[in-house]
Amino acid sequence: MIGKTILVVDENKATREYLSHVLKERQFNVLEAGSGKEALISAWRDLPDLVVFDPTFSDLQDLEFVQKLRQNARSAGMPIVAFSSDPAPARREACLKAGVNIYIVKSAKALSELQYALEQLLHAGKTDAETMESSHGSRESGLSIVFLSAKGGTGTSSLCANLAMTIKEQQPEARVVVVDLVLPIGSIAQIVGYEGQLNLVTAADLPSAQTNGEYFLKNLPQPELWKFQLLAGSPDPQHGNNLKVDRIGQIVDVLRVTYDFIIMDLGRSLSRISMPLIKQADLIPLIVANDQSTVKLTKKIWEYFQEQGIDAQNVYAILNRAVGLEGLTKSEAEGIIGFPIKTTLPYMGSNFSVANNFNQPIITKYPKDTATIIFKETAADMVKTARQLRARRNLS
Ligand SMILES: Nc1ncnc2c1ncn2[C@@H]1O[C@H](COP(=O)(O)OP(=O)(O)O)[C@@H](O)[C@H]1O
Numbered sequence: 504m505i506g507k508t509i510l511v512v513d514e515n516k517a518t519r520e521y522l523s524h525v526l527k528e529r530q531f532n533v534l535e536a537g538s539g540k541e542a543l544i545s546a547w548r549d550l551p552d553l554v555v556f557d558p559t560f561s562d563l564q565d566l567e568f569v570q571k572l573r574q575n576a577r578s579a580g581m582p583i584v585a586f587s588s589d590p591a592p593a594r595r596e597a598c599l600k601a602g603v604n605i606y607i608v609k610s611a612k613a614l615s616e617l618q619y620a621l622e623q624l625l626h627a628g629k630t631d632a633e634t635m636e637s638s639h640g641s642r643e644s645g646l647s648i649v650f651l652s653a654k655g656g657t658g659t660s661s662l663c664a665n666l667a668m669t670i671k672e673q674q675p676e677a678r679v680v681v682v683d684l685v686l687p688i689g690s691i692a693q694i695v696g697y698e699g700q701l702n703l704v705t706a707a708d709l710p711s712a713q714t715n716g717e718y719f720l721k722n723l724p725q726p727e728l729w730k731f732q733l734l735a736g737s738p739d740p741q742h743g744n745n746l747k748v749d750r751i752g753q754i755v756d757v758l759r760v761t762y763d764f765i766i767m768d769l770g771r772s773l774s775r776i777s778m779p780l781i782k783q784a785d786l787i788p789l790i791v792a793n794d795q796s797t798v799k800l801t802k803k804i805w806e807y808f809q810e811q812g813i814d815a816q817n818v819y820a821i822l823n824r825a826v827g828l829e830g831l832t833k834s835e836a837e838g839i840i841g842f843p844i845k846t847t848l849p850y851m852g853s854n855f856s857v858a859n860n861f862n863q864p865i866i867t868k869y870p871k872d873t874a875t876i877i878f879k880e881t882a883a884d885m886v887k888t889a890r891q892l893r894a895r896r897n898l899s
């Protein structure tokens with residue numbers, strides 16, 4: 504990393520000097536700031552390639568530092584790494600939501616995590632800047648899209664795989680990864696026909712130093728016909744129970760800075776693992792089936808989201824007529840849940856499971872079907888919406 508300049512921000516002089524020393528040894532140019540205000544001045548005057556900061560300031564409000572950097576054109580796309588003494592998930596989420604790229608908790612292995620974060624961000628930095636100019640508007644990491652539903656069997660996994668494939672087909676140059684986070688057993692590997700050993704559980708068993716962006720780009724399978732790369736889920740409940748849950752945060756952070764789209768299947772889980780991912784997501788496709796009970800459960804989820812401070816704009820409801828033609832109409836479902844449904848996918852009868860059983864995407868297997876048109880329109884609209892929301896988030 505010869506020639507890259509890093510601004511180190513920490514009110515604690517000893518920590519700051521230690522970090523500077525380590526970074527200088529690794530051939531970085533280092534700038535230091537001992538307060539939030541000093542750091543803002545340096546960021547805008549010296550234009551470092553990246554900022555590392557401890558997010559507890561005595562001269563600035565909690566998130567003010569990150570917000571100010573993101574709002575200013577000179578620093579809007581600057582990679583920001585939190586190197587924090589606070590392990591609280593709430594702080595982590597708030598920082599990521601405000602625009603921090605990676606949140607590292609100070610610990611014995613934090614320095615090696617930081618080293619990898621720097622490599623990822625400084626490599627990704629260039630592509631990001633180029634992509635930013637070409638089409639994306641300002642963005643600091645890939646767009647994250649999390650699929651979930653209130654009930655099993657609503658088509659969440661099928662739609663996640665099929666819409667991810669359609670997104671990749673529409674943007675062949677984009678790096679797209681699908682992550683199956685459904686526990687205790689994932690189903691995307693089955694839908695796309697992947698039978699290899701690399702999955703969330705085996706990846707989480709590897710040391711964090713190994714699971715960097717390059718590792719995933721090189722090793723994640725790209726199943727035939729599906730075009731995206733897959734981090735498969737747990738192959739069975741026994742593996743699922745052994746998942747090193749604490750590793751998920753780092754893995755997802757690495758994927759966010761490595762891929763242009765990180766598309767996750769969360770199934771029907773609103774757990775300690777999935778809530779931070781939902782809060783941090785650019786778009787939350789919420790799959791709704793057209794039976795009373797699913798729609799009512801969806802309303803509960805929606806109410807929970809509101810309590811959790813999730814912005815209604817980020818929720819993208821899709822009505823999937825998975826259970827047949829009888830049942831509620833779109834407007835009836837909207838009436839019960841209390842928010843708009845963006846798109847309705849037709850009931851495809853056994854065609855859908857036939858495509859799944861043959862490990863084929865819907866748009867490949869049934870190119871002339873109405874569903875294919877809707878898949879294509881929906882994928883394009885989801886990407887457009889996610890980009891708009893990201894741009895808005897960066898401004899606010
Ligand atoms: N629009 C649809 N028309 C017909 N069958 C569907 C439709 N959407 C999903 N299915 C079928 O419903 C079943 C459950 O889908 P799946 O994606 O596994 O749901 P979930 O992940 O929500 O549990 C699968 O057999 C799938 O083929």
Ligand SMILES: [Mg+2]
Nearest residue numbers: 659660690770
């Ligand atoms: Mg599923």
